[in-house]
Structures are given as C-alpha cells and as structure tokens.
Amino acid sequence: MPGANPLAPDWLDLPDDANDLVPSVWSSTASRDAAGALTFGGVSAEALATEFGTPLYVVDEADFRGRAKAAIEAFEQELARIGSRAKVYYAGKAFLSAEVCRWVSELGLNVDVCTGGELAVALAAGVDPARIGFHGNNKSRAEIDRAVAAGVGAIVIDSLVEIGRIAEAARRHGRVQPVRLRVNSGVHASTHEYLATAREDQKFGITLADTPAAVREIRGHEGLTFLGLHSHIGSQIFGTDGFAEAARRLLAVHASLLEGGAVPELNLGGGFGVNYTRVDDAAPIADLARGIADVVAAECAALGIDVPVIAVEPGRVIAGPAGATLYTVGTVKDVQVATDDSGSSAVRRYVSVDGGMSDNARTALYRADYSVRIANRVSTSAPALVRIAGKHCESGDLVVLDDYLPGDVEPDDLVAVPVTGAYCWSLASNYNHVGRPPVVAVRDGAARVIVRGETESDLLARDAGLDTESTTA
Numbered sequence: 494m495p496g497a498n499p500l501a502p503d504w505l506d507l508p509d510d511a512n513d514l515v516p517s518v519w520s521s522t523a524s525r526d527a528a529g530a531l532t533f534g535g536v537s538a539e540a541l542a543t544e545f546g547t548p549l550y551v552v553d554e555a556d557f558r559g560r561a562k563a564a565i566e567a568f569e570q571e572l573a574r575i576g577s578r579a580k581v582y583y584a585g586k587a588f589l590s591a592e593v594c595r596w597v598s599e600l601g602l603n604v605d606v607c608t609g610g611e612l613a614v615a616l617a618a619g620v621d622p623a624r625i626g627f628h629g630n631n632k633s634r635a636e637i638d639r640a641v642a643a644g645v646g647a648i649v650i651d652s653l654v655e656i657g658r659i660a661e662a663a664r665r666h667g668r669v670q671p672v673r674l675r676v677n678s679g680v681h682a683s684t685h686e687y688l689a690t691a692r693e694d695q696k697f698g699i700t701l702a703d704t705p706a707a708v709r710e711i712r713g714h715e716g717l718t719f720l721g722l723h724s725h726i727g728s729q730i731f732g733t734d735g736f737a738e739a740a741r742r743l744l745a746v747h748a749s750l751l752e753g754g755a756v757p758e759l760n761l762g763g764g765f766g767v768n769y770t771r772v773d774d775a776a777p778i779a780d781l782a783r784g785i786a787d788v789v790a791a792e793c794a795a796l797g798i799d800v801p802v803i804a805v806e807p808g809r810v811i812a813g814p815a816g817a818t819l820y821t822v823g824t825v826k827d828v829q830v831a832t833d834d835s836g837s838s839a840v841r842r843y844v845s846v847d848g849g850m851s852d853n854a855r856t857a858l859y860r861a862d863y864s865v866r867i868a869n870r871v872s873t874s875a876p877a878l879v880r881i882a883g884k885h886c887e888s889g890d891l892v893v894l895d896d897y898l899p900g901d902v903e904p905d906d907l908v909a910v911p912v913t914g915a916y917c918w919s920l921a922s923n924y925n926h927v928g929r930p931p932v933v934a935v936r937d938g939a940a941r942v943i944v945r946g947e948t949e950s951d952l953l954a955r956d957a958g959l960d961t962e963s964t965t966a
C-alpha cells in the first residue's frame with residue numbers, strides 16, 4: 494500500500510479505510526447498508542440521487558431536531574441551575590426554510606432572522622412573531638416597518654441611527670417595540686478573519702463606550718422597550734473563552750445600566766463551532782452552556798446583580814452536521830504537483846463533481862476544510878489523495894481541498910460531503926447559470942423535498958431579454 498501523499502496537509506493522516514464514516518462528522522443516522530452504500534435517515538444515497546438528481550442537499554431531520562433539542566435543553570437547564578432562564582433562537586441564516594422554522598418552533602426555540610427575506614420566510618411559516626428576533630447592520634426602513642408591524646419580539650439595533658428609525662415605525666404602528674442593542678465587545682475570537690465579528694475593525698454593533706448614551710436615547714423613546722445588550726463574537730468558535738470574555742465585558746456595562754431602569758436580558762449571540770474533519774474536536778453544546786452559565790453566574794455574583802435572562806443564537810451547531818451534499822463524479826484527473834524546489838513531485842487527483850462553489854462557497858471563501866466519501870459503494874482500492882473540484886469556470890472552485898478516497902474512484906460514482914447543512918444552501922449562487930440544488934429531508938426511510946431545486950426554466954424566466962413564454966414552455 495502506498496504511503497501518505499506528501500501533498501496532504503499535516504493534519505490529514507493516510508486512513509486505514511477510506512470508506513469509514515467518522516461519527517463526529519456524519520449525521521447521526523448516516524451509515525452504510527449491507528451492500529456498502531451510504532444511507533441517511535434510512536434512505537440510500539443511490540435512491541436519493543435517482544429520485545432527486547445531484548447535486549442534492551440532504552438534511553437528516555432526526556439529527557437536526559436532535560441538535561435543536563440538545564441546544565435548548567442545555568441552555569434551559571444551565572440557566573435554571575443559576576437561577577435564571579434561557580431564550581434560544583435558531584439563527585436562520587445558517588439554513589432557513591418553512592419546514593425548518595416548524596421543526597425549531599415545535600421544540601420551543603425562537604427564530605433569529607437578519608433580512609426582510611428571512612423575516613418573510615419565518616412569518617409565512619407561521620412562526621409566532623413574538624418569537625422572532627430581527628438583526629441586520631443595515632436594515633432598510635421598509636424592513637424595520639415590516640418587523641414592527643408584524644410585532645416581532647425583538648429588533649437588534651446595530652447603529653445609533655436605527656434608534657430613531659425604529660421609534661418612528663413604532664409610533665406609526667401604535668406599538669411599543671422591544672429592542673436590544675448590539676455592542677462590539679472587542680473580543681478577538683479565534684476563527685477565520687471573515688467569521689470574527691467583534692474585532693474593532695468591522696461593521697457590526699456600537700462600541701462599549703458609546704453604549705450608555707445609546708441606552709439613554711432608547712429609554713427616552715416611549716415606543717421602545719430596552720431588553721438588553723447583544724453581543725456576537727463570530728462564528729465557528731471552539732471553546733468558551735471568547736464567550737466568557739464577552740459575557741464579562743457586557744455584564745459590567747449591563748450592571749451599570751441597571752441604574753437607569755430594567756435590563757431583563759443579555760444576548761450572547763451564536764457562533765458555536767462544529768467538526769468539519771476528523772481532527773476537529775468541538776465541545777458538546779451542553780459543555781459550552783455549562784461553561785457560559787458558570788461565568789455568567791460568577792460575574793453577576795461579583796457585580797451583585799440578578800442573573801438576567803440569557804439569550805443565545807446558535808445556527809451552525811444545529812444545522813451544519815445534520816446536512817450532507819451528494820454529487821456525481823464526472824471526471825477524474827491526475828495532476829503532477831511539485832512538492833519542493835528539487836524537482837520532486839507527487840500526484841494530486843482532481844475529482845470533478847456536478848456542483849461546486851455555487852452550492853458550497855465556504856471552501857472558496859474561507860478555505861474551509863471538508864471531508865468526502867464514496868456514497869454508492871465501498872472499495873478496498875488503496876487510498877488516493879483527492880481534491881473534490883466543482884464544474885465552475887474558476888480554479889478556486891473546490892469543495893473539498895484534501896481527503897483520501899479509494900483510488901478507484903471513477904466517473905459516475907456518487908460522493909457525499911458531510912457537514913454542509915449550514916451556510917451552504919444559504920450562500921448558494923447561480924454562478925455560471927447553475928440552478929441551486931433542491932433540499933431533501935430524510936427521516937425513517939422516507940425522503941421529501943423541503944426546498945425545490947431551481948430549473949433551467951427558473952433561470953431563463955428572469956432574463957428580461959427573452960420571450961419566456963416560449964423559452965420556458
């Protein structure tokens with residue numbers, strides 16, 4: 494058996510079995526059937542591909558619900574332990590559809606939206622407006638108006654100018670609108686630069702120093718009720734240190750604000766990380782909830798204040814690992830790549846699939862790592878280092894940068910990429926006029942479409958230069 498490929502990154506070992514499914518990255522019902530084919534929720538990858546085509550987003554419904562339940566239970570239990578309550582919002586930006594809104598609502602989660610479009614989905618799905626939180630660093634007046642008119646439970650103010658805009662909408666609709674104030678805690682979360690949102694040099698929130706004056710202004714408006722501060726330090730964060738530091742910094746300001754009136758809540762945002770590869774080691778949500786609750790309790794005790802209701806907004810940790818993407822292999826190409834300056838080289842095998850950066854932009858955007866497995870069979874062929882490339886006209890169009898697959902991977906094989914349930918469908922595009930794939934939920938041996946895929950007709954129908962009556966017939 495050949496050794497490790499020198500082109501592989503240090504963290505990626507040559508596997509004993511390039512068919513294995515590491516439980517930390519596959520959804521809970523993913524397994525291989527007697528013939529070796531991958532199954533999700535009791536439905537084989539081949540059956541899914543035959544019925545719905547590829548690329549295909551597959552959501553393991555039991556896994557998704559299980560993660561949402563684990564998140565709400567963990568925070569409710571931990572906040573009860575320290576004498577308070579939790580409010581858990583599912584961050585819809587990770588993946589939002591009517592079906593998902595119903596799953597999380599049934600479990601008692603609230604829904605966090607950050608645009609008029611996301612708000613429209615949540616409202617159309619029947620989410621109780623009082624259980625919706627509305628974010629956004631540049632909400633339009635129309636979006637604010639719609640949120641206030643709908644009666645959303647909280648609007649998160651991101652800029653000072655929004656205070657007046659929301660107060661004005663509240664006056665027009667004769668409502669008292671609960672608001673939070675997003676502050677930039679200055680905590681440097683250790684994650685990709687584009688996923689850190691509380692560094693000083695970025696667009697979200699207002700500074701801690703400006704907070705007291707902003708809260709005075711909010712309290713000056715009869716049409717606004719101040720719920721408390723909001724902080725979100727970034728996304729794909731491992732460990733509790735960043736959240737703990739943000740909680741400490743915010744609670745100090747929160748305590749000082751109590752002199753001017755009630756501050757019933759503190760929202761610590763989302764950002765809990767997940768395992769994308771076998772070497773990632775994200776802490777269970779229960780451990781994170783305990784760690785955060787411990788810090789909040791200790792800090793409130795030191796400040797001599799009651800523990801406020803603690804709100805959190807997990808997205809990725811619920812949706813990410815519940816999803817996988819199925820692709821069909823089109824071409825396999827071996828490329829000789831130099832490994833140093835002395836003329837040595839090694840082979841990198843480019844396996845091109847029928848999707849790419851249009852259904853998963855994360856690899857191109859963040860150089861995110863993913864893993865991959867053949868989904869229609871197992872093979873004893875020696876592992877080969879592969880790179881899963883897309884079909885787009887872009888050399889950075891890669892889905893999986895590095896993994897090992899059985900060396901006989903070939904055209905028409907199905908491959909599956911796990912942990913694509915968050916920020917893949919939601920970041921999808923029509924680059925190169927490729928339609929967004931459908932999303933299918935699998936559960937107890939059955940599969941159903943929860944978001945329809947885009948067809949060529951959908952794409953042509955928007956081209957105003959065409960007579961769509963005839964071209965889409």
Ligand SMILES: Cc1ncc(COP(=O)(O)O)c(C=O)c1O
Pocket residue numbers: 584586587605628725727728729762763764765806807808809810915
């Ligand atoms: C304000 C806010 N809340 C919640 C989230 C959800 O983050 P995650 O999916 O990492 O839990 C985000 C995205 O980073 C966010 O910006």
Ligand SMILES: N[C@@H](CCCC[NH3+])C(=O)O
Pocket residue numbers: 586688728729855915916920
């Ligand atoms: N889109 C990012 C996460 C952004 C989180 C939203 N503030 C990702 O895929 O990791």
